[in-house]
Amino acid sequence: MNELNIKLNKNFPEFKLDIEFSAEEGQLISIIGPSGCGKSTTLSLITGLLPLDDGFIKIGDDDLSSMPINERKIAMVFQNYSLYPHLKVKDNIAYPLKIKKINKKKRYAEASRLLHLVGLDGFEDRKIESLSGGECQRIALARALASKPRLLLLDEPLSALDAKLRGYLRDEIRRIHDETGLTMIYVTHDQEEALSISDKIIVLNDGHVEMIGDGEEIYNNPTSLFAATFMGEGNLLPQQIFETLPENRPFGNVFFRPEEAMIIEDESLPVPELLPYSLLKGLNVVKVEFRGKHYIIKARKKNCDILISSNIRPKSNVISVYIRNRSLKYFNN
């Protein structure tokens, strides 16, 4: 089993990076975080474009950290794709094979096979300048695969594309991952992309790891406020504005996601909930947005803004909601 074990330390004058994570062979890991959190630096350190101050990059028992870039067998799909404009599509894809001195016939056969894999059959002799953004992205992926890497890095590969194409190519990358069984590290700033594509997500903040886990863990049981708010919308409220809260609760502000709050339609009736819950009453509705499947309600109580996602439109301007106790998190910020 070739497990991936990575520990990276790098000090810049104004930025310090210190992260550690591991992955099983064949996993697709996402690294997510706001801009400036160290995502690209992480990739540069793993590929060797930047030297490490300290740490290791282990695949199985091999430590790659002291190897030159070209011997690491870590391929990367660059954010700008960095296709070679003077080479045809097939020569771009076959470039890593040319370095390995594989003969032309085999090179082009492999290029055609990879073009088929990425769904661009017949693109062999196309010029780079004639390609669309999505096509460039897939050619770059094919070229990276041609080098037979032990690890493939993808640096925000979909950020330059429009929303519809993004969704499609995201699934394509997952499919290619499943077909090749390659370990991949996927960097993104889009939480939806991370949630839908990855086996494991690493939330990065200011050069350190905030949380590692699968999508559900991070969304449902975030261990830090940063991880909680970065992976989706949420409310962070002081305890005193709640009507009721669980007895044995920790200190700190209360966090819950907008869709966890249920609007009480008729206050004269008992709340139709079997599990223990907490109450928030007297919320003034500021704004109701219709989003198709649901409504986003912006409400206020005592200078606190509260976001609620609901299937029904509130009937009155002052509403009450309940939240299941197991959906409540407590953070000291």
Next chain:
Amino acid sequence: MTSYNVNKKKSYERIMPIPALIIISLIFLIPLINTLSMAFIKDGKLTSSFVKEAFTSSYTRQILSFTVNQAFVSTLLSLLIGLPGAYLLSNYDIRAKKTILGICTIPFVLPSILVILGFVSFYGNNGFLNQILMSLFHLEDAPLKILYSYKAIILAHAFYNFPVILLLVSTYWDNLDPKYEMSSYVFGASRLQTFFNVTLRRIIPSILSSSLLVFLFCFTSFSIILVLGGGPKFTTMEVEIYRRARISMDMNGAAAYSLVSIVFCVILLILYIESQKLISSSDSVVTTTYKKAKRPTSAVGSILSSLYFTLTGIFVLAPIISIIAKSFIGTVSRGGAKTFTLKYYRQLFGLESSSGVMSDATPAIFASLKIALIVALVTVPIGLSLSVATKRKNSFSSAIIELIGMLPLAISSVIIGLGYYLIAAKAPYLSGTALVVLAHLIISLPFAIRIITPELEKLPPSLSQSAMTLGAKPFRAFIDIELPLLKNALIKAAIFSFATSMGEINATLVLSSSKIETIPVVMYRLIASYNFAGASALGTILIAVCAILFISTGSKQKVR
């Protein structure tokens, strides 16, 4: 877009400039140091008398005052001709703008010997302009007598330098953010008030900077003054260096005057660099989204601008056309009428005997082609390796390279020529051709670097980085990926070096012995012996070679 800042230098980037830097110090520093040392050493003894004389004598003051005087007046005339054009180009919507800019770049690349010959053919007492005027007004005598005088020098310098003013100022003016002018209009200022209170103040840095550049060019002008000035009356610093070295054989004096020239050029260069800083600190970038609305030409504006551009077009093209015309017109029989003839070309190639100094120019043509080819082939790899080095910002070698880029401004080609002339005595194993090649290499290198470096900087670093992640060693990535993408820039640099070498006269004249002759040197001799038709035939060949080269690169860029 994310950049992967690589602070560990790729090893080839560290190694590549080293051979080039060694070559540079050998071919540039050694002759220069040798020259300057001769300003202080006579017969093995240290002396300051040459330098003291060169800096303080009344003769120096006389030369210096004339050098400054002609440079100042030349700059003024260049401004006078260039500024209206800059105004028109940046404020009016002119349809033929591309053609105009194309014509304006001709003087930039025109060898000075062609300018001289063109001026003789067009403005000379027997030139086309006088002939036209004489036949128009039925005059007995040539009405314009400007050749071999102060006027000829100034006019030739203006010919050379007004495009510098025109192009630099109009580019700057074009890119000015119009927001201040707009707010000035909003506050009710008239167009004239706005121009004087707002626009003029904003373009002054660029006028100042381009004027300093022109002043510097005129300060170190050599062959134009030597030939068109026509006498010891008009001696500038560079002419004095040449005169001492090649006519009075006073090497120490020539070296001392070289030092004087370098000192003044460095002062001017520092002023120029400061004025450049002034430009970059002022707001030259368009930040507002609305571009300056160029006025559609009114009837008067339209007439004025066509008049201006027609006149400057004639000013630029007439001397060149005169050369070509003159080379084909002559009398076939004694006393016969002037007709089209190829006799000067036949004489040039030794197919027909001629009277006087006109002799077979074929060896000179081949020598020029050979030298230019070697210069082009050597300059480009050296320029490339130095350009790669400049990518490393804030390093020792990039500082050196920026210095080399400024070199032609501080060290004139006369001084480079003198350097090799003086070295030749100490290094007899260097052939005449080798000396000329080395001097031309030094002169063309800064241009090659200026062509290659911007193209290299345009390449995203991720291109070679991705090649490395795919298994290529750094140098392999450079060869496979970056080099092919630089192909056009390298070809352009080669052609520029070739053309520079083909037309170079200053350094060649200073260092050449009678054994080594190039096209410009032979042209110079022909002009000096008043064989203008022969010089024109040779000049036409030079024009043809340069034109073919530049047109072929121009069309290549359009295709791409």
